Amino acid sequence: MADTSTSGGERADILDLLHKHRELFxxxxRGLTDDQARQRPTVSELTLGGLVKHVSRTEQSWTRFIVAGPPEGPEIDWARIDWSNPPPEVREFQDSFRVLEDETLAGLLAEYDAVAAATDALVREVDLDSSQPLPKAPWHEPGSRWTARRVFLHIAVETAQHAGHADIIRESIDGQKSMG
Incomplete structure (x- = not known):
């Protein structure tokens, strides 16, 4: 049985890392309207609401990977996509960065809270040394595997990276800075 204590040790460190980066993100x-969450004040296509949605879905997909391994699905040749008419799985990926008409920032934040709680529960339960083969992708070395531990660290890194993107977008909207 896995150690489920969080009073110290590796699991507590992983949870602390995840919590700190989520909070910075x-x-x-904080304090945005739905309209502000959809704004694109920079040359990027990214919006704050879209980043919340993307970070939430990415975290959820990586925790599914820990439990079930790489997803089944069509291989996508990203270099040959007709961007004027992308296939459905590419449109779905693009929509993971967008706040759709029927979505609200509050709803996206509630979804993110639920995903974070599920991830935290998995950190407390899973064998951190269990591993899965990475999906075939040009950015993964063929035949490589990641442990649950490595995936949790990757989730923290992804969250931190997108927190930086979000900080720039927020500062462009109203001057608010996360730090400094």
Whole structure:
């Protein structure tokens, strides 16, 4: 049975890392309206609401990977996509960065909270040394595997990276900075 204590040790460190990066990320959307969450004040296509949605879905997909391995699905040749008419799985990926008409920032934040709680529960339960083969992709070395531990660290890194994107977007909207 896995150690489920969080009073110290590796699991507590992983949870602390995840919590700190999530909090820094969420600072960027505090007090925003739905309209502000959809704004694109920079040359990027990214919006704050879209980043919340993307970070949430990415975290959820990586925790599914820990439990079930790489997803089944069509291989996508990203270099040959007709961007004027992308296939459905590419449109779905693009929509993971967008706040759709029927979505609200509050709803996206509630979804993110639920995903974070599920991830935290998995950190407490899973064998951190269990591993899965990475999906075939040009950015993964063929035949490589990641442990659950490595995936949790990757989730923290992804969250931190997108917190930086979000900080720039928020500062462009109203001057608010996460730090400094």
């Amino acid at each position: 969420l600072v960027t959307v």
